[in-house]
Amino acid sequence: MMRASSLTARVFAHPETIRSVTLEDWDLLIRQSRRALLLAQLDALIHDHGLADTVPEPARxxxxxxxxxxxxxxxxxxxxxxxxxxxxRGVAGPVVLLKGAAYTMLGLPAARGRLFSDVDILVPKDRIDAAERSLMEHGWMSMHHDAYDQRYYRQWMHELPPMRHVRRRTVLDVHHNILPETASLHPDPARLLEAARPIDGTGLYAPEPADMVLHSATHLFHDGELEHGLRDLVDLDSLLRHFGREEQFWSRLVERAEQLDLMRPLYYALRYTHRFLDSVVPKDVRLCVRSAAPMTAAGALMDALFDRGLSPHHPSCDSRATGIARWALYVRSHMLRMPPHLLVPHLVRKSIRRRKGATAE
Amino acid sequence: MKVSDWSYRDLAGAMAGDGVFLHLGPFVTHLRCAIPLVAEGVHALYADYRCERQAAFADFRVRLGPPRGVRRWYRSQVLFYFDDWPPFKPLPYNQAFAMFEWGMNWCITSHSQQHLMLHGAVVEKNGWGAMLPGPPGSGKSTLCAALVNRGWRLLSDELTVVRTDDLLLQPLPRPVSLKNRSIEIIAEFAPEAKIGTPARDTDKGTVAHMKPPPGCVEQADQLATPAWLVLPKYIGSAPPVLTPLAKGDALMQAVDNAFNYSVLGVRGFDAAAQLIDGCDCYRFSYSSLDDAMRVFAELADGSQ
Amino acid sequence: MIDVPSRSDERVADAAAGERWMLVGGFELHERRWDDQYAVFHAGSGDTHLLNHTGIEALRMLQRQPMTIDEVAEKLSPQWVHGSAQEVRQFVAELIQAFDRLGLIEPVT
Incomplete structure (x- = not known):
């Protein structure tokens, strides 16, 4: 059932196949992986599997x-x-790191070679104004000055408009939930915060393992625009392989997905990590999440879309339908974030501004 | 096969078709482009470089062409594509060759982050390297162009690559970029120098590229040992003055002129500090290139 | 050598209040010395700073233990700092402020 549509996905699924990659294919592997933001993770993968001496000099x-x-x-x-x-300090309660920052500070395998540009944190909603003020006092400034953007974020989104540090130029996303207020799924952020665990020796917190997987899945399948879909899928695969070594993890994962209203994203996560990366999921877990699958016809359509959308956005992976699939996934991600009466004006506004931007160049 | 072994017609045809594989020191670039200005520039200024129709591996896949969409019909422009993706905004068509050069600089710097890269020229004599770091406008390119026409070997006019493992200087000889008045100054100083068609009205004014002098492309695999760090400053009608620079200040200058110091963390600090340790560091102000040649000749003699 | 800011900021008030300062924990400092110039690389920020004797001496004190401005002023070698007690204290206050701004030290809670 595995469908490795790209050389990059094939190598991540079965690292030892790199032994048979020719120099011509290395050329392609590097280009696909670079476009998918996976080049340094490819390097880490190769080292972790003791395959460093198989890398030809030009690729090294x-x-x-x-x-x-x-x-x-x-x-x-x-x-x-x-x-x-x-x-x-003393302002926002526990600071819970999300996504890449959490993987890095926990020293998870998923962090090895991972490239990302911003840090994401989760704070309780009633502390978010105080947190924002304090961050501004310490040099973080909102990146969106447009009144519409400000209102859009504050009214509908699950995070403040992104903030950038004036001196260091780093970007920070402050979340109070993992999905927008307007989204079709409604995870309760209080549960995430409650279950968060301290990261040794740092004063910081991370979500519990099952919640990290669910957040990664939710972000990829219900929130993101899939620009780095394969990278996000590799994250998920790495988290599942790492935490999945402990047997209790799997039952906890299903339990948390039910509690947090995130069964559908979990279904997709397990389906597509298996389909692209050959992740191993215990059979009873697969049966449990099957109830959250879309109906057969919709499921076939989702497969067709995600098979394209989750491949590296590189010309070597594009077919005639790729552009349409990406567009459909883009619209879908917005529909999942907002009901249509909000979505249509928002997309219109975004596209009109884009045209303005294009002619002003 | 070298570029000079190709007829212009064959080269332009191959570039417009399946592309050519151009060997630039340690990097192989696959170049596709149907713009005559670029083919002419490559044919004239890259004559000494290896160029083939086939290669198993390319470091960079580069294409220059008009942007897609409406714009191409009302304003003639050119885009630089890296692996089918444009990292920059389009430029006017007459700047196509300059854009190729700038694009190649970007390809090399963006994908050589394991080395310490300083913005600056670097030249060699008797195995010893002189680094001339400096922001645009400091006159380093002019000085570099003059030196390489007087017996110094060109390693690079823009990009000093220090290998962090052995602290040797990696040559990346490419055409030397000359701006505005420098073009005439060098044409007069070294009439034998081959200078390409100037691109006018670029962001940097008029820009022309000088062909690397004979020999330096062939010796691109010979690394140099850093010996001098000189901060050049052109000051109209000033006498040539070479002033020793305290090492701490020299380090801060190297850091300020580095492309990727922050990428390397403590590895960058150690490399930069060792580099400075091993070099004689100076500020150098001058107005006449002949004076400057004399001062550099004395530096080189002192090292023997 | 140190870029001593002329503009005051919010944390001067803290500094005056007898707060104790210390090097930010968990990040290494790397040093390189040439005569009176000390290059210091901070592994956290990735920044490189150029300090003189006085600067490095103060920084090393704060690396060993938390100290107030007065304690640092008192311990600084008289051979490098000249002036009245009040002038030295003012100098140290500004030094601490500069270190704080550069992310080298933080107040201890």
């Missing part, structure tokens, strides 16, 4: 360069989270 320098960037990223996360904690 690209992996070295990507690794240097990933190492910088890791240092930035350590420093940024230290600075955020200082700014929010």
């Amino acid at each position: 320098k690209h992996l070295d360069s990507a690794r240097a960037l990933a190492e910088q990223n890791e240092r930035i996360v350590h420093w940024e989270t230290n600075r955020i904690l200082r700014a929010l």
Whole structure:
């Protein structure tokens, strides 16, 4: 059932196949992986599987360069989270790191070689104004000055407009939930905060393992625009492989998905990590989440869309239907975030502004 | 096969068709482009580089062409594509070759983050390297162009690559970028220098590229040991003055002129500090290139 | 050598209140010395700073233990800092403020 539509996905699913990759294919593997933001993760994968001596000389320098960037990223996360904690000391309650920043500070395998540009944190909604004020006092400024954007974020979204530090230029997303207020699914953020666990020696918190998987799944299948879909899928696969070694994890995962109203994203996560990356999911877990599957026809359509949308956005992976699939997934992600009476004016506004931007260049 | 072994017709035809594989030091670039200005520039200024129709592996897949969409019909423009993706906004068509050069700089710097890269020229004599870091406008390119026409070997006019493992300087000889008055100054200073068609009205004014002098492309695999760090400053009608620079200040200058110092973390600090440790560091103000040649010749003699 | 800011900011008030300062924990400092110039690399921020004797001496004190401005002023070697007690204190207050702004130190709670 596995459908490895790209060389990158094939290598991530079965790292040892890299032994048979020719120099011509290395050329392609690097280009696909770079476009998918997976080049440094490819490097980490190769090292973790003891395959470093299979990398041909011309390819090696690209992996070295990507690794240097990933190492910088890791240092930035350590420093940024230290600075955020200082700014929010005594202001926002526990600071819960989300996504990449959490993986990095927990030292999870999913963090190895992961490139990302911003830090995401979750704070209780009733503390978010105080948190924002305090961050502004410490040099973070809102990146959106447009009144419409400000209102859009504050009224409908699950996060403040992104903030950028004036001196360090790093970007911070402050969330009070993991999905917009207007979304069709309604995870309760209080439950996420309650279950969050301290990260040793840092003063920071991370969601419990099952919640990290569910958030990653929700972000990929119900919130994001899939620009780095394969990278997000590799995250999920890595989290599942890592936490899945403990047997209790799987039952907890299903239990939390029910509690948080996130069964559908979990279904997709398990389906597509298996389909693209050959992740192993216990049979009883697969049966449990099957109830959350879309109906057969819709399921076939989703497969057709995600098979394209989750491949690297690289010309070597494009077919005639790819553009349409990406557009359909883009519209879908917005529909899941907002009911139509809000969505249509928002998309119109976005597209009109885009045209203005294009002619003003 | 070198570019000079190709007829212009064959080269332009291959570039417009399946593309050519151009060997630039350690990097292989697959170049596709149907713009005559670019083919002419490559044919004239890259004559000494290896160029093939086939290669198993390319470091960079580069294409230059008109942007898609409406714009192409009312304003003639050119875009630089890296692996089918345009990292920059389009430029006027007459700047196509300059855009190729700038795009190649971007390709190399963006994908060599494991090395310490300083913005600046670097030249070599007797195995010893002189680094001339400096922001645009400091006159480093002019000085570099003059030096490489007087017996110094060109490693690069823009990009000093210091390998963090052995602290040797990696040559990346490419055409030397000359701006505005520098073009005439060098044409007069070194009449034998081959300078390409100027692109006018770019963001940097008029820009022309000088062909790397003979020999430096062939020696691109010979690394140099850093010996001098010189901060050049052109000051009209000033006498040539070479002033020693305190090492701490030299380090801060290197850091300020680095492309990727922050990427490398402590590895960058160690490399930069060791680099400075091993170099004689100076500020250098001058107005006449002949004076400057004399000062650099004395530097080189002192090292023997 | 240190970029001493002329503009005051919110944290001067804290500093005056006898707060104790210390190096930000968990990040290494790397040093390189050339005569009176000390290059300091901070592994957290990734920034490099150029300090003189006085600057490095103060920074090392704050690396060892939390100290107030007065304590630092008292302990600084008289050979590098000249002036009345009040002038030295003012200098140290500004030094601490600059270190704070650069992310090198933080108040201890």
